[in-house]
Amino acid sequence: MRRINGGGVIEETCPSWCAGDHQDDQATDLDDLAHSSTVTALQMRVNAAAPSPLLSAAILQSPYEDVTSERVTPRAPYVVFAPSDDDFTIELDADGLADVIAQIRQHADRLVQVRNQLMALRTGMKGTAAMSDGL
Numbered sequence: 001m002r003r004i005n006g007g008g009v010i011e012e013t014c015p016s017w018c019a020g021d022h023q024d025d026q027a028t029d030l031d032d033l034a035h036s037s038t039v040t041a042l043q044m045r046v047n048a049a050a051p052s053p054l055l056s057a058a059i060l061q062s063p064y065e066d067v068t069s070e071r072v073t074p075r076a077p078y079v080v081f082a083p084s085d086d087d088f089t090i091e092l093d094a095d096g097l098a099d100v101i102a103q104i105r106q107h108a109d110r111l112v113q114v115r116n117q118l119m120a121l122r123t124g125m126k127g128t129a130a131m132s133d134g135l
Helices: 094-134
Strands: 040-044 052-061 078-082 090-092
Touching: 078 094, 090 094
Parallel strands: none
Antiparallel strands: 040 052, 052 078, 078 090
């Protein structure tokens, strides 16, 4: 049961994927109700620092959202994508998320190339050191 600003009560059944507790949904406007999934993120640890979430994604849905919303399909589930933890987010539909996935895969391939180059450089340094040791 949920109390609505201006009076009234509604009983909302969460979709199976909703992981939200809806504690903040009481006594708000109906269009503020939002379902949210668990957040999926790459937990990037740099040096000894605490891990920072990168490339976070979560499904959200506002079932009573104003239909004049700027979203392509108001009231439909969408993904909130946050490249980093600095409060910058992007709202995506399935096609938009597919584009992000393709870009991440391409970037992962570039990272493999950088790793391979680093390994070659380090191997070359070991070879150079070994040759100079033999002189």
